[in-house]
Amino acid sequence: MRILFLGDVVGNLGVDMVDQYLPKLKHDFKPQVTIVNGENSTPVGRGISYKIYKQLMNDGADVITLGNHAWNNEEIYDFIDDSKNLVRPLNYPGKDVPGSGYTVINVNGKKLAVINLQGRIFIDPIDDPFQKIDELLNKIEKEVDYVFVDFHAETTSEKKAMGLFLTGRASAVVGTHTHVQTNDNQILNNQTAYITDVGMCGPFNSVLGMKYDSIIHRFLTQRPTRFEVQNEGDQILSGCLIDLRDDGTARSIKTILIDPSHPYNR
Known part of the structure; x- marks a missing residue:
């Protein structure tokens, strides 16, 4: 099974990048399943609307995951x-x-569970993601063939710990939320595809999707500043492509990056 995953869609530019490139990516890479994180996809960069949800699905997403801005x-x-x-x-x-x-979605006679988790370090302190995923997998892992986890968390340590915790139980553990694509895509113990953060889809000349002037002002003055989404200029699309074996383990994980320095030439 081949899974295409796109990182946090941020604002109008992120939605536009998905609309522009997702059909091309699906045509070129032919994934059986496409998953998109849409938790920042409204014009203000927080949450998702029904209109955007339908647009992302129409562009080719099979499942849309969320995160700490879900509500x-x-x-x-x-x-x-x-x-x-x-x-x-x-x-x-x-x-x-x-x-x-x-x-759980059916893909050519196989069942794929797509699970969304949220971390607890430097983010809203909700219930324990390790305990919750353990309880869920104890319930469903004999009923599904593949398990994909979008772990929406702040710190590298918590994400890597989750990847190791789920090695052999999840087919893939992909990190989101920090909006910068990391260079540690790997297969843990020849079983579980992992990357700390897949990156984002949205404004390129920004700080994690936000206008950078106000954020620089915040760092210089340490005074409260209103953050606004950058809704014009160059764009970026980040994602990954994961190939899974029939036994549910991962064969490979490769990153996808489209930005002014990395044009899409396939």
């Missing part, structure tokens, strides 16, 4: 329960959390 656009409460391929972090506390932390 920032209140419109999500109107459609998440009916959107089975929209997955919010599994480890939100409480018994009546809207939506689901995972979905």
